[in-house]
Amino acid sequence: xxxxxxxxxxxxxxxxxxxxxxxxxxxxxxxxxxxxxxxxxxxxxxxxxxxxxxxxxxxxxxxxxxxxxxxxxxxxxxxxxxxxxxxxxxxxxxxxxxxxxxxxxxxxxxxxxxxxxxxxxxxxxxxxxxxxxxxxxxxxxxxxxxxxxxxxxxxxxxxxxxxxxxxxxxxxxxxxxxxxxxxxxxxxxxxxxxxxxxxxxxxxxxxxxxxxxxxxxxxxxxxxxxxxxxxxxxxxxxxxxxxxxxxxxxxxxxxxxxxxxxxxxxxxxxxxxxxxxxxxxxxxxxxxxxxxxxxxxxxxxxxxxxxxxx
Amino acid sequence: xxxxxxxxxxxxxxxxxxxxxxxxxxxxxxxxxxxxxxxxxxxxxxxxxxxxxxxxxxxxxxxxxxxxxxxxxxxxxxxxxxxxxxxxxxxxxxxxxxxxxxxxxxxxxxxxxxxxxxxxxxxxxxxxxxxxxxxxxxxxxxxxxxxxxxxxxxxxxxxxxxxxxxxxxxxxxxxxxxxxxxxxxxxxxxxxxxxxxxxxxxxxxxxxxxxxxxxxxxxxxxxxxxxxxxxxxxxxxxxxxxxxxxxxxxxxxxxxxxxxxxxxxxxxxxxxxxxxxxxxxxxxxxxxxxxxxxxxxxxxxxxxxxxxxxxxxxxxxxxxxxxxxxxxxxxxxxxxxxxxxxxxxxxxxxxxxxxxxxxxxxxxxxxxxxxxxxxxxxxxxxxxxxxxxxxxxxxxxxxxxxxxxxxxxxxxxxxxxxxxxxxxxxxxxxxxxxxxxxxxxxxxxxxxxxxxxxxxxxxxxxxxxxxxxxxxxxxxxxxxxxxxxxxxxxxxxxxxxxxxxxxxxxxxxxxxxxxxxxxxxxxxxxxxxxxxxxxxxxxxxxxxxxxxxxxxxxxxxxxxxxxxxxxxxxxxxxxxxxxxxxxxxxxxxxxxxxxxxxxxxxxxxxxxxxxxxxxxxxxxxxxxxxxxxxxxxxxxxxxxxxx
Numbered sequence: 045x046x047x048x049x050x051x052x053x054x055x056x057x058x059x060x061x062x063x064x065x066x067x068x069x070x071x072x073x074x075x076x077x078x079x080x081x082x083x084x085x086x087x088x089x090x091x092x093x094x095x096x097x098x099x100x101x102x103x104x105x106x107x108x109x110x111x112x113x114x115x116x117x118x119x120x121x122x123x124x125x126x127x128x129x130x131x132x133x134x135x136x137x138x139x140x141x142x143x144x145x146x147x148x149x150x151x152x153x154x155x156x157x158x159x160x161x162x163x164x165x166x167x168x169x170x171x172x173x174x175x176x177x178x179x180x181x182x183x184x185x186x187x188x189x190x191x192x193x194x195x196x197x198x199x200x201x202x203x204x205x206x207x208x209x210x211x212x213x214x215x216x217x218x219x220x221x222x223x224x225x226x227x228x229x230x231x232x233x234x235x236x237x238x239x240x241x242x243x244x245x246x247x248x249x250x251x252x253x254x255x256x257x258x259x260x261x262x263x264x265x266x267x268x269x270x271x272x273x274x275x276x277x278x279x280x281x282x283x284x285x286x287x288x289x290x291x292x293x294x295x296x297x298x299x300x301x302x303x304x305x306x307x308x309x310x311x312x313x314x315x316x317x318x319x320x321x322x323x324x325x326x327x328x329x330x331x332x333x334x335x336x337x338x339x340x341x342x343x344x345x346x347x348x349x350x351x352x353x354x
Numbered sequence: 355x356x357x358x359x360x361x362x363x364x365x366x367x368x369x370x371x372x373x374x375x376x377x378x379x380x381x382x383x384x385x386x387x388x389x390x391x392x393x394x395x396x397x398x399x400x401x402x403x404x405x406x407x408x409x410x411x412x413x414x415x416x417x418x419x420x421x422x423x424x425x426x427x428x429x430x431x432x433x434x435x436x437x438x439x440x441x442x443x444x445x446x447x448x449x450x451x452x453x454x455x456x457x458x459x460x461x462x463x464x465x466x467x468x469x470x471x472x473x474x475x476x477x478x479x480x481x482x483x484x485x486x487x488x489x490x491x492x493x494x495x496x497x498x499x500x501x502x503x504x505x506x507x508x509x510x511x512x513x514x515x516x517x518x519x520x521x522x523x524x525x526x527x528x529x530x531x532x533x534x535x536x537x538x539x540x541x542x543x544x545x546x547x548x549x550x551x552x553x554x555x556x557x558x559x560x561x562x563x564x565x566x567x568x569x570x571x572x573x574x575x576x577x578x579x580x581x582x583x584x585x586x587x588x589x590x591x592x593x594x595x596x597x598x599x600x601x602x603x604x605x606x607x608x609x610x611x612x613x614x615x616x617x618x619x620x621x622x623x624x625x626x627x628x629x630x631x632x633x634x635x636x637x638x639x640x641x642x643x644x645x646x647x648x649x650x651x652x653x654x655x656x657x658x659x660x661x662x663x664x665x666x667x668x669x670x671x672x673x674x675x676x677x678x679x680x681x682x683x684x685x686x687x688x689x690x691x692x693x694x695x696x697x698x699x700x701x702x703x704x705x706x707x708x709x710x711x712x713x714x715x716x717x718x719x720x721x722x723x724x725x726x727x728x729x730x731x732x733x734x735x736x737x738x739x740x741x742x743x744x745x746x747x748x749x750x751x752x753x754x755x756x757x758x759x760x761x762x763x764x765x766x767x768x769x770x771x772x773x774x775x776x777x778x779x780x781x782x783x784x785x786x787x788x789x790x791x792x793x794x795x796x797x798x799x800x801x802x803x804x805x806x807x808x809x810x811x812x813x814x815x816x817x818x819x820x821x822x823x824x825x826x827x828x829x830x831x832x833x834x835x836x837x838x839x840x841x842x843x844x845x846x847x848x849x850x851x852x853x854x855x856x857x858x859x860x861x862x863x864x865x866x867x868x869x870x871x872x873x874x875x876x877x878x879x880x881x882x883x884x885x886x887x888x889x890x891x892x893x894x895x896x897x898x899x900x901x902x903x904x905x906x907x908x909x910x911x912x913x914x915x916x917x918x919x920x921x922x923x924x925x926x927x928x929x930x931x932x933x934x935x936x937x938x939x940x941x942x943x944x945x946x947x948x949x950x951x952x953x954x955x956x957x958x959x960x961x962x963x964x965x966x967x968x969x970x971x972x973x974x975x976x977x978x979x980x981x982x983x984x985x986x987x988x989x990x991x992x993x994x995x996x997x
Contacts, residue, residue, distance in 0.1 A: 096894030102805050104726035104733065112888060116880040123876075136873040138866035140759045141747060147787070148746045151795060158799030158913070161724070162900045166913020169799070173792040174921035181784030188763045188780050191865065198763060198866030258900065262891045266884075334925045341781070348777035 045295050049133040053123040056280055060273040061085035063315060067275075070319035085272060089265045097261035102161055110156035111259065111266035117149040118273040127280045128303040129292045130201040130208070138198035139187040142281075143180065146233070149274065150176055153267075157255030168254025171330065175239065175251070178337035179232050182225050185344035189222040190285055192351050200285065208288040217354065221347035223286040227317070228340035230282060234275040236318060238328040238336065249327060276311075283310035364415050367408055368430075371401040371477070375470040382467015391466035392455050395473055399451065402444025402477060406845070409437035416483060423486060426540030431483040435690075435849030438842075439606050440480050442694045443599040445831065446701045447473055449824035450598075453705050454591045456820035457712065461589070465502065472498045472595055479603040485530055485540050488607070495603065496523060499596050503588035511583035518580045522570025529563050532556075533615055542615075546855075549617040557616050558624045561672070564616075565628050565665065568608040572601060572665060573658035575635045576949045582646070585654035590708035593650060597657045597704070598697035605664055605693040609686070612668065613854035618675035618682070625672030626772060632669055633782050635662035638949075640789040641926060644796065644919045645945055647718050649707040652797050653700065656743065659790055660696045664689045666779075667758060673772060674761075675856075681761055683856050684863035687847040688757035694846075695750040695835060699742035702828035703797075706736045709821050710801055714810035719800040719915050721808035728814055731822055733802045738829040740798040742836070744791040748874030750835035753843075756868055759783060764865035792922065800915045805900075807909045837874035916943065 065082035072079025099107070123133040124142055150172065157169035191198045193214065194206035207214045232239045235252035244250055250257075256267045284291055290306035292299040328336065378394030385391070409415065409432055416431030432440075451469060454461065475498055478491035496519045503512040533548045534540060549557040570577040585593045612618070639659030646652045667689025674681045709732055716722055726733035742749035762780050806812035835842060847860045900907060923930055923943070931951070934943040971982075 093891045094893065096896060098896045098898045100900045101897050102724060102727065102900065104724075104803070105730055106726050106733065106737070106803060112881055112884050116877065116884045119880050119884070120876060134873075134876060135867065136869040136876065137747070137756065138868070140756050140763075140866070141868070141873065144745060144747050144752055144756070147744070147791060151741070151744055151746060151791060154795045155799055155803060158795070159726075159803040160900060161803070161805040161912055162902070162907070163912055166804070166918060169795070170913065170918045170921055173788070173795065173918075174925060177785060177788040177792065177922060177925075180788045181781045184759070184784040185777060185780055188759075188777070191763050198760065261893060261895075262888060266888065330921070331924060345777055345781055348780070349774055352773045352777075 045129075045131055046133075048129045048295050048300065049131050052127045052129055053133050056122040056125065056127055056276055057119065057273065060269065060276040061089060063276045063279065063311065064272040066312070067315045067319050067322075070316055071322050074319055074323040085268075089269055092260075092265035092268070093262050095261045097263060099260075100161065100258060103159060103258075106155060107159045107258075108263070110152045110159065111263040111270070113152040114149050114156075114270040115266045115273075117145050117152070118270045118277065121145050121149075121277050122273060124200065125277050125280050126201050126204045126284045126288075126291065128300060128307050129295055130205040130284075130288075131295065132201050135199055135201060139191065139200055139203070140184075140198060142200065143184050143187070146183070146274075147176075147180065149270065153255050156259070156267075160258035162258060164250065164254040164257050168251050168257070171251045172255060175232060175333060175337060178334055178341055179229055182337070182341040182344045183229050183233070185341070185348050186222045186226045186229065187285070189218055189344060189348040189351060192348065193218050193222075200281075204284050204288045204291055205293045207285070208291050208293060211289070216350075218347045218351045219286065221343045221350065223282070225340045225344035225347065226282055226286060228336065228343070230275075230278045230314075231318065231321065232333075232337060232340070233278060234271065237322045238325045239333055241327050244327075249330075279311050279314045280307070282314055283307055363412065364417070367401065367404075367415070368417055371398060371405070372474065374398045374401075375473045375477075378470035379467050379474065382463050382465075382470060385463050385467075388461055388463040388466040389455075391463065391470050392451055395466070395470045396448060396451055398470070398473055398477075399444045399448035402440050402473070403448065404441070405432065405437040405444065406434075406441040409434060418483075425486045426484050428487045429483040429541065430478065430481045430487070431543065432481050433849060433853065434845065435609075435853050436480050436606065438846055438849060439602055439694070440477055442697060443476065443480070443602045444473075446598050446697050446828070447476075447595070449828055450591055450594050450701060450705070453708070453821055453824040456818050456823075457591070457708060458818050459589060459591070461591075465589075468498055468502045469591075469595070472502065472599075476599045476603045480606050483542050485534050485542060488542065489527060489530060492526065492603075492607070493523060495600055496520065499592060499600060502592040502595070503584060505587060505589060507587070511580065511587045515580040515584045518570050518577055522567045522577070525563050525570075526567035529560050529567065529611070532560065542610075545615040547617060548615050549619065554620050558621065560616050561612055561621055561624055562628070564608060564611050565631075565669065568604045569631075569665065571604045572661035573635070573639070574631060574662065574665065575638055576953050578635070578639070578658050579947070579950055579954055581658055582642075582651045582654040585657070586648050586650045590650070590704055590711070593654075594701045594704045597654075598701045601657070601661055602693055602697050605661075605668075605690065608665075609668060609690065609850070610853060613671070613686070613850075618672050618854070620676075621672040622676060622772070625669050626775070628669035629666060629673065629775070629779070632662045632666035633779065635659075636666060636786050637782060637789075640786045640793065641929060642947070644789055644793040644922060645916075645930070645932075647720055647915055649710070649717075649719055649797060649801065650704070652719075652793060653703055653707065656790060656793065657696070657700060659786065660692065660700070663755075663758065663786075664693045664696070667692065667761075670761065670779075671854075678863065679856050679858035680860065680862035681764060682854075682863075683847055683851050683858050683860040684757060684764075685761040686850050686854065686856075687843060687860045688754055688761055690846055690850055691757065691839075691843060692751075692754035694842075695742070695754050695832075698828055698831050698835060699739050699749075699751060702735065702739040702825055702832065703743065705821075705825050705828070706732060706739060707801075709817060709825070712821075713814040713817055714808075716808055716810045719797065722801045722806075722811045723804040723909075723912075724802075724806035724811060725814065726802040729802075729817060732817060732825070735822070735825045735829040736798060736802060738832050740794040742832040744794045745787060748833070748836045748870050748877055750832050750839065753836050753839045753868075753870060755783070755787065757843075760864050760866060764863055789922070792919070796915060796918050800918070804912050805907070805909055807912075812909075833874070837871050839870050 157165035196202040196206035292303035375398035378391035382391035475494035482488040643655030
């Protein structure tokens with residue numbers, strides 16, 4: 045089974061740029077543009093890796109450590125997430141650890157933003173922390189809801205398996221509300237519209253881009269890749285924890301194939317939803333973002349409370 | 355019990371533990387050199403570190419001084435929980451002493467002597483077995499820290515500290531005195547089950563008073579008002595000792611008093627009240643730490659937040675205890691472990707801040723920056739410190755927060771309507787965790803990253819020789835206590851359950867698995883692999899300046915610490931009550947703590963007004979005073995006659 049676990053982690057890691065490309069392509073289609081091919085992110089990353097770096101003279105070791113830590117934390121998360129099979133390669137701490145791994149990524153990126161010493165970096169870091177104060181509790185509550193709902197403890201694989209075997213019985217207010225909250229969290233965490241615009245280079249609207257502004261060459265490639273992987277991990281978590289039906293619990297070849305097809309289909313649906321949101325909404329004003337995040341927070345809180353009172 | 359004439363191994367150990375510190379105290383108070391007391395204190399600290407190993411080797415160590423007092427004998431006894439606390443606190447103490455001797459503060463011999471006294475007092479607090487010794491030691495802790503806080507110009511802060519801790523001390527004395535009277539024994543080991551003797555109502559009142567009494571030391575709202583000023587104004591080493599070892603002693607005494615003496619039965623409602631109080635304290639500490647501009651004040655509020663998490667766990671234990679012993683064991687373990695972890699990473703951070711202040715001569719984070727480039731080693735240990743504070747895996751702060759969240763998520767077992775409160779607490783933990791992470795990112799970022807913001811920061815003096823060693827040891831402990839936490843958790847939980855009389859394993863309360871060692875190896879391994887792999891793509895590297903939109907950037911053209919926290923201040927505006935405006939040509943934001951504004955200032959003015967009224971009695975005329983005496987006498991006699 046270890047082979048399957050390794051393969052699913054590798055699959056997630058390899059798919060990350062493709063997912064990002066698919067979202068962009070779908071978005072371009074909705075906006076009536078031809079758009080770049082779905083493989084464009086791979087080409088971009090390859091291009092960045094081949095380029096030299098421009099590094100400021102005032103930067104210390106932290107500047108170079110940040111991309112490494114960011115990428116490492118996301119790679120570990122990819123190994124912790126069930127995708128086509130409920131067993132995972134790194135079941136070393138369950139979903140609480142998952143949330144703290146996201147914190148680790150964010151903490152490193154915020155420090156990277158401050159390290160640049162430019163005003164943009166500080167601005168991006170400051171805004172990122174403002175959002176994360178509201179995102180993280182929603183994330184924590186959302187997956188805590190799953191732990192209580194499934195009654196299977198806090199290990200990701202167990203939750204996925206428990207909800208999958210519960211079948212339709214699992215669908216209730218708690219799961220639906222938590223999934224909605226998680227979807228908002230997904231958009232906010234991955235710097236998508238309406239929270240942030242991943243393609244912007246207008247300094248007043250930047251959040252995520254501002255933090256990585258000083259990076260170039262392979263370090264920029266690592267930062268970009270980590271954020272693609274983060275999005276893919278989120279999509280995989282939404283698919284395999286909140287809508288886990290069809291996921292392989294046994295690891296038999298047939299079920300794995302079915303599960304793989306279903307998992308990819310789920311991801312495509314999520315990508316379509318993301319592209320749709322990005323096409324019909326505009327980026328919200330920075331100080332309106334907390335209102336939307338509070339909605340996500342409230343949804344997940346109600347989801348968890350509903351488990352106790354309903 | 356070791357007899358007086360019997361020179362056993364136990365007596366030798368006790369002599370090594372206490373005698374050097376006692377001699378050091380005397381030497382320091384009358385001597386000229388601060389070196390001797392320091393060395394003697396270090397000897398005692400080493401003995402203190404060996405306390406837990408010694409306890410496992412020869413458990414049940416206890417001793418009673420042959421000379422008693424009118425109020426009872428002076429007795430000590432070491433249990434497993436106490437010896438773990440003594441060991442960890444002694445490590446911290448030793449590192450603080452080592453750092454102090456290399457810090458160049460020029461502390462007086464008296465200060466070193468006081469450190470010895472504090473070591474004695476704190477250790478006795480943790481191992482005292484007689485009420486009189488415990489109360490004396492607790493009083494000594496307050497007095498010694500008050501004396502050690504002396505610098506030029508913080509008189510107001512330390513007197514406030516003295517006043518607040520003495521209010522707390524009086525409350526505690528009342529509770530301990532009541533328990534003493536109820537059991538009729540001066541020995542603490544006879545106090546088990548005193549809650550059953552005094553009845554449920556008195557027990558509830560005692561538990562509330564205990565939390566308030568120790569809360570004055572741990573910074574529970576609204577008794578936290580002394581903390582930031584005291585922490586910022588005292589010598590750093592006093593602050594470190596106050597916030598780490600003294601807090602450890604307070605947590606241990608609180609735990610013993612609540613769980614061993616009074617007992618956790620029938621405390622569900624009181625527990626809930628205390629949970630709310632702790633949650634408010636934690637949130638408030640986190641929010642305040644984010645807007646401070648002095649590193650020590652940031653860390654002061656962070657201590658308040660961390661200690662609130664500890665009291666939160668201890669009060670949650672009261673809520674869980676009727677329904678699930680294993681969850682109680684889990685939540686108690688989370689609290690006690692967090693106290694120990696806190697003492698390690700907080701001393702690490704405060705000592706780092708001390709070094710930074712020393713080399714730059716700056717005390718505002720807005721005048722620091724860029725130190726990671728010139729002091730890479732110090733920045734690395736500070737990074738470990740902030741990572742632990744922000745609960746990043748696999749550091750020790752993460753382990754205790756993981757346990758806390760486990761106990762909150764796993765509350766399926768607890769009965770009744772109180773379960774509904776658990777999601778709120780999970781949310782509180784999440785918000786609190788991220789606000790403090792912001793605060794620590796800000797602290798680290800503005801101290802070590804970016805470009806230097808002042809001359810002191812751009813040309814720092816070299817780091818003092820030997821001052822990096824102790825902080826490096828503490829950083830190592832942060833990692834080790836994180837990755838190798840299971841043996842520590844097992845021993846701690848065993849000790850705590852023995853004290854609290856819980857017959858369950860905390861592992862049954864866990865609803866998920868955690869393998870910190872594997873996780874840690876995986877994290878460090880992946881980082882190493884990514885690092886090596888990224889080296890393979892080594893292309894050219896050009897040194898450039900930071901892009902300044904075509905101009906040159908001066909040191910003020912980067913984000914300020916106030917600006918960094920401003921978005922969150924705007925989001926939480928109703929709680930901060932901040933006012934902004936232009937003052938003297940500069941835009942400023944002012945914060946006034948609501949607790950000070952709505953509690954302390956009105957209370958102060960009421961007291962002042964009352965005493966002005968009372969002053970009218972004092973006419974200075976002897977006839978009037980005789981009249982008062984006569985009136986009092988008549989009223990008293992009438993009262994006696996009528997009753």
